[in-house]
Amino acid sequence: MKLPIYLDYNATTPVDKQVLDCLLPFFSENFGNAASRSHLYGWTAQEAVETARQQVADLIGAETKEIVFTSGATESNNLIIKGLFESSFPLKRHIITAETEHKAVLDVCKHLEKLGAEVSYLKPDNVGNITLEQVQKATREDTFLITVMFANNEIGTIQPIQAIGAWAKEKNICFHTDATQALGKISVNVNEMNIDALSLSGHKLYAPKGVGALYLKKKSPATHLMAQMDGGKHERGFRSGTLNVAGIVGLGKACELARNSLLFENQKLSVLRDKLEQGILQNVSNTQVNGNPTNRLPNLTNISFGGVDGENLLMSFRDIAVSSGSACTSASVEPSYVLKSIGLSDELAYASIRFSLGKYTTEAEIDFTIKYVREVVEALR
Ligand SMILES: Cc1ncc(COP(=O)(O)O)c(C=O)c1O
Incomplete structure (x- = not known):
């Protein structure tokens, strides 16, 4: 891998x-x-x-x-x-x-x-x-x-x-x-x-x-x-x-x-995404999913990790390439305005991670990520 x-x-x-x-x-x-x-x-x-x-x-x-x-x-x-x-x-x-x-x-x-x-x-x-x-x-x-x-x-x-x-x-x-x-x-x-x-x-x-x-x-x-x-x-x-x-x-x-593989990809991605999401929610305490649970993109999950410092969280995820709930502007790291707009505190917005999957994502990668996220978050806490 x-x-x-x-x-x-x-x-x-x-x-x-x-x-x-x-x-x-x-x-x-x-x-x-x-x-x-x-x-x-x-x-x-x-x-x-x-x-x-x-x-x-x-x-x-x-x-x-x-x-x-x-x-x-x-x-x-x-x-x-x-x-x-x-x-x-x-x-x-x-x-x-x-x-x-x-x-x-x-x-x-x-x-x-x-x-x-x-x-x-x-x-x-x-x-x-x-x-x-x-x-x-x-x-x-x-x-x-x-x-x-x-x-x-x-x-x-x-x-x-x-x-x-x-x-x-x-x-x-x-x-x-x-x-x-x-x-x-x-x-x-x-x-x-x-x-x-x-x-x-x-x-x-x-x-x-x-x-x-x-x-x-x-x-x-x-x-x-x-x-x-x-x-x-x-x-x-x-x-x-x-x-x-x-x-x-x-x-x-x-x-x-994209047109020829839409249905297939959509289903494959949502199965992998659900596996990742459930794996993280069940194995890592104090987590929540952001976004509409029933009407959202099939390839994405955005998860907040309570009780973890946001900046440390992203820096610690060396073995997975993900994006955080914050955006670097030239001067500072700002919490995501999207997450703030749906009611998250600055602290929780900083500690949120977007996992977005694509057509080359494999089940083995998802299995690895679930274990890896659990280890990193536990170590940080
Ligand atoms: C919703 C949305 N709109 C616009 C853009 C900008 O697209 P482009 O990189 O093609 O300018 C992005 C890319 O991040 C996006 O996600």
Whole structure:
């Protein structure tokens, strides 16, 4: 068994070998610019990009012309939120989001507040749920965007996307969801779920880093956004810049693989996750699981270890690669705002660990981790 055991798949995933084999030729022999219309090099690249566009679209039930390639979910979130603000303001200035969103949504909203936007940050309940009623109550005449993530990256809680989408549709408000952590793990269909815009990222689903996409539903308010990158009018003018062909080819292949193995992976991951979670809860006293126990990502468990110093805890886990309930900013280690938002104390948030599993996780690794966590926590206590 290779140590440390990788249990941080929500941070990033390795590139799948099949994905790598597909994309490598686009760095060398097939190096063409997808925008070169006058020769074979360009046509080959363009064809590969269009195949990838179909593969991405198929994973979420979209049409190819609704997919805009970006550098990742951070860019996709920036593009839809800032882009729609720019086309809506000053007539409409209100955004609805949640306290537990990723910084790639929250910091964009904070930025826009300085420019005149008004933002409602909904507070989740103690397992991380946002309700339709909260969204309805927060809705105003001048609301132009509701952005609620599909599944939380730290605690895995899945939001009532379909219901919020239906409400947004009724009110003719754009509904965006950051589905970065959901794709490849649970089934997502943009039409059935009333989604107008959706962000996704390659490196969370076994494709390379630095590539992602934004889904923009045709004839929906999402398509009114103003581009945030001007230039050669690539991607139907929504995102200028020479396409990252190799990355896009990889993203497409990864989406195809994810679609074909979704059910199998989902079941396999939840069995392993449950084994890990039960193993830790039964063998280590004073522990609790964070997040919605009945409606969360199948690959993740976030566990608080009472009575342990958080910083020591993470430093002591040398043989497993996991992430903590805290984020290092340049100046200090802060407790996770997600865990604080669902009611954890600073102390408990520091002493919380996210274990996130992926398709290369084995049962032997889970068995090892259960024993290892028990030994480390007991030694610390
Ligand atoms: C929910 C969520 N949104 C956005 C991002 C940012 O994605 P990217 O690394 O592709 O910019 C992440 C990655 O950590 C994430 O988990």
